[in-house]
Amino acid sequence: MSIPVILDVDTGIDDALAILFAVRHPAIDVLGVSCVAGNAPLAQVVDNTLRILDAAGAPEIPVAAGAARPLLENPRASSHVHGADGLGGISLPPTRRRAESVGAVELLRRLILDHDAPVTLVALAPQTNLALLLRTYPEVAGRIERIVVMGGSASVGNATAVAEFNVWHDPEAAAIVLDSDVRTYMYGLDVFNRVAIDHDVAVSLERGDDALGRVVGTLLGHRIQLSADESAEYTGLIGDAGAVCSLVDPLALRTEVRPVRVELAGYGRGQTLVDLRRFPGEEMLHGGADEWANVEIALDVDAPRIARLFLDTLGLG
Ligand code: BDR
Numbered sequence: 241m242s243i244p245v246i247l248d249v250d251t252g253i254d255d256a257l258a259i260l261f262a263v264r265h266p267a268i269d270v271l272g273v274s275c276v277a278g279n280a281p282l283a284q285v286v287d288n289t290l291r292i293l294d295a296a297g298a299p300e301i302p303v304a305a306g307a308a309r310p311l312l313e314n315p316r317a318s319s320h321v322h323g324a325d326g327l328g329g330i331s332l333p334p335t336r337r338r339a340e341s342v343g344a345v346e347l348l349r350r351l352i353l354d355h356d357a358p359v360t361l362v363a364l365a366p367q368t369n370l371a372l373l374l375r376t377y378p379e380v381a382g383r384i385e386r387i388v389v390m391g392g393s394a395s396v397g398n399a400t401a402v403a404e405f406n407v408w409h410d411p412e413a414a415a416i417v418l419d420s421d422v423r424t425y426m427y428g429l430d431v432f433n434r435v436a437i438d439h440d441v442a443v444s445l446e447r448g449d450d451a452l453g454r455v456v457g458t459l460l461g462h463r464i465q466l467s468a469d470e471s472a473e474y475t476g477l478i479g480d481a482g483a484v485c486s487l488v489d490p491l492a493l494r495t496e497v498r499p500v501r502v503e504l505a506g507y508g509r510g511q512t513l514v515d516l517r518r519f520p521g522e523e524m525l526h527g528g529a530d531e532w533a534n535v536e537i538a539l540d541v542d543a544p545r546i547a548r549l550f551l552d553t554l555g556l557g
């Protein structure tokens with residue numbers, strides 16, 4: 241039986257890879273895609289998402305535009321990572337698909353309540369749409385199997401030294417999601433930064449005859465030009481796609497259920513604090529300990545196994 245899934249995206253090079261994987265994997269049933277501002281401005285995210293669904297040869301999957309900005313702050317697109325168009329300038333053909341006339345929160349509510357089995361939400365972007373959904377329609381929580389979040393870190397950050405981009409972009413939204421009654425799974429930078437496709441494979445895909453392979457190779461090969469005088473660097477990370485891979489091969493990851501909270505103030509704003517202690521701390525023994533959410537966190541990954549799953553599913557192995 242396939243897993244009913246809704247993707248929440250800010251497409252985004254690696255969101256694009258995640259969408260391609262999700263619609264191509266036979267054990268995943270993509271019910272819809274909701275878009276949010278993040279890697280690129282909202283209108284660009286919607287357009288990129290529709291074009292990638294074309295490239296995937298996907299059926300008519302509903303796509304909706306959601307929040308154009310975080311709950312409190314202004315949007316801060318990461319164009320230095322994903323390019324001005326969010327897709328590294330890949331220039332996909334224009335699409336005839338259209339976004340739904342209703343917004344993301346309404347689409348999410350309808351898809352979740354109309355489906356006959358609990359739905360898995362996969363958040364590959366700032367969690368603004370999901371926070372608005374849970375606050376506006378709390379009755380959906382009981383129909384959500386779990387929320388798989390690409391976000392946060394138990395170690396290093398990327399947007400700041402300690403904060404991961406998706407959580408940093410909308411920390412209040414991430415806190416609302418983590419503190420909700422819905423079971424959450426965190427696919428953070430600890431594993432995100434490890435699953436990559438070899439440079440030679442990406443180059444041969446980019447130069448090959450297969451249309452989908454050329455799209456994947458070009459996205460993987462997009463180089464990060466941090467500044468004019470810094471040389472370009474190949475990363476080849478499948479990024480968000482790894483979070484979707486974890487749905488169908490959970491045993492490729494080592495996870496632990498740990499207490500997590502989102503830091504909202506100071507330099508640490510947007511950091512996910514993860515309590516990795518094996519013993520009770522002083523604050524627990526002496527009272528006054530705050531509430532932390534219990535989250536299943538991916539702490540280690542068999543990276544070659546996930547990379548192989550990704551390529552095989554797209555017929556590029
Ligand atoms: C996350 O931020 C974006 O750059 C990627 O699409 C991913 O969702 C990684 O921090």
Ligand code: CA
Pocket residue numbers: 249250251252254255279364365480
């Ligand atoms: Ca993303």
